[in-house]
Amino acid sequence: MTRLVVIVAPGSRGDVQPCIALGHGLAAEGDRVRVLASERFRALATGYGLDFAPLSVDPGEILGSDGGREWTEGGRNPATFLRGLRGALAPVLERLLDDVHKGADGADLVLAPTLGFLGAHLGASLGVPNVELHYQPSVPTRAFAHPLLPWAAGLGPCGRRLSHHAVDVVAWQLLRPEVDRWRSRSLGLPPAGWRGPRRTETPVLCGFSDAVVPRPEDWPSRVHVTGYWFLETPAGWRPDPRLRDFLASGPPPVYVGFGSMRPSEAERTFAAVRTALRRVGLRGLLGTDTGFDDDEDLLTVQDVPHGWLFPRTVAVVHHGGAGTTAAALRAGVPALVCPVFSDQPYWGDRVARLGAGPRPLPLREITADALTARLLELSGNLLFRRGAQYVAARLREEDGVARACEVLRKVR
Template sequence: MTRLVVIVAPGSRGDVQPCIALGRGLDGDRVRVLAAERFRELVTGYGLEFAPLSADPGEILGSDGGREWTEGGRTPATFLRGLRGALAPVLERLLADVQRGAAGADLVLAPTLGFLGAHLGASLGVPDVELHYQPSVPTRMFAHPLLPWAARLGPCGRRLSFRAVDTVAWQVLRPEVDRWRDRSLDLPPAGWCGPRRKETPVLCGFSDAVVPRPKDWPVRVHVTGYWFLDPPVAWRPDPRLRDFLASGPPPVYVGFGSMRPSEAERTFAAVRTALRGLGLRGLLATDAESDDEDLLTIQDVPHAWLFPRTAAVVHHGGAGTTAAALRAGVPSLVCPVFSDQPYWGDRVSRLGAGPRPLPLRELTADALTARLLELSGNLLFRREAQYVAARLREEDGVARAREVLLTVS
């Protein structure tokens, strides 16, 4: 019997694309993706059902609350308070959208945000599966990506760091979510401890080649490999981009995804200065125009197609962009802003696929010039990036995830 699998994807494009790839791989199931309205064509273009979420991550990050969230303090408590401030205006509508979009589901796949999958599964009487885009299951091997300093606290402290982040995150969202459970889902409030999660399967959409699986993770946690989404067969690059790539040596790509620097003009001026000073061609992902002969501004170009055609990638360290750069086998410099981005920057550096991260708030022409000199002058970065890419090409994360989901009932 055909199942209706509902995938909740409330984040940016880097969160939505893996969900589409995962959904396409669920042969024999109907798949409905819940995402912001601007991703409707992207989802339906791959043959999946779509239901809209009124919370658009791009608009949230561009709002005053969103900028306060991304550019505020660097502690987890500040990050989570900022999350509440950014979501507060839309959270009630978002929860209603999620409930409406999940109607009729036989299986719910959702990220850990507010434990949405657990609430929906309990209300509908169906199983749920957690989707993790970064390591979020307690372990003694390393600290939570939001609490890197906890690594100094020893095995017990590292494990407790995950509990601490989960507890604070739940308390931040608990009032609205408990009200939603009571008024809309016909469930009692989850209370201080939140919903019970002991037996819920977890799909980790990242690779063991990038984050080695801790030995103390339970068997319910599956590190499947990345869920890569290749461009549609009919997709073609803009002639300007095609001609630019053909007119000289591979360029350096610079883009910060959904992150919007508060001083964007200053940041991109520093990028131009650094590239020009080193005689490097560049691709700059921005809405602004440029008349530089060796710099082309671009917007929506699939990373899977573009990154293998570049000399190096400078990016914000989102999980999806990091994965795409590693898969392309090109060295990368991560310029993190917040959340798990510093963690991914550290992983790239530790894998030898790029230099140490350069926080976006510290990006100047001089600082970027020094890092680009490392990228272009250290051949070991490219060698290690290609080694990781070879390992990623051996994996099929979607197929592995499908195998796991076939056992969930």
């Protein structure tokens, strides 16, 4: 019997694209898959043969709001991050929850991120199993602190484990009033209370590689580190002639792009990027819609598949989103991470510890001088390329989608 698998993907492209890769794998094995995401991702999902139900909340809308700016500009301060999460989501949360409820109708299996523990609520309402999707290591462990609380690493094994529980508890308390009303109003469930829904038996799929984050020994068997869920470039995709000609006209360039993390002073930031590239004598690709004039050594690009582009570069400068970090590591090119908030500083630290790039340079600290120094380090240290290529070789041996599908076949 064909299952309807509903995948809730309320984030930006870095969150949605792995879900589409996973859904494509499940569909190839006979499941019917419906992705719940912002309307802007409809064509991406349906292009891979998946059903689609829109979430009227657009991540760009959230990040561009006053609350969203407070959220993203909080840096590594976890209190600011969690307050910002509340401020960004509060105006749209009721709408988001209603869209999720409508889109999950008829599901036989629900896959959802930890945001508000949506999967647990939907699973209880529909009487079907749910699986948590983790894009960063946030299951309690004594091995390392939660990515949002790096300072807890010095608190010893118990403190590191408690840091994960603390983030879950605080995040739930911030969202609980709206989610509990939703449970009562739409799902026919009693309030989940201050503890939140029971999750101790819920399977967890970790969409990252143990070549990047080694699996802790104290994680329970319900936690599966599958490897990354890469979405392969469609066979019919072709680059814009401008990009094709630029790549062919000289040595591989440096790609510089910050995804959905638009710098607060975008023109100043990208002017500093252009100056730094020229000082170091490197060609560049700027992933931005900011109005820069192209020249023989610099080209602006938008919406080019990272899996196709990054192997054609000499290095990548990016914001440290989980998906972009994975794509750069898989390409085997060194990377400089310029984090903004959330788990991005964590991934920047991981890239540096893996020897695949220099220490992170926060996006708000980019100047022409600071970036020039990092680019000299990035391009001049051959150990970074060697480190990136070592990780890439391990990632290419993995099939995260296949491993995740194998786990999900057993969830009934």
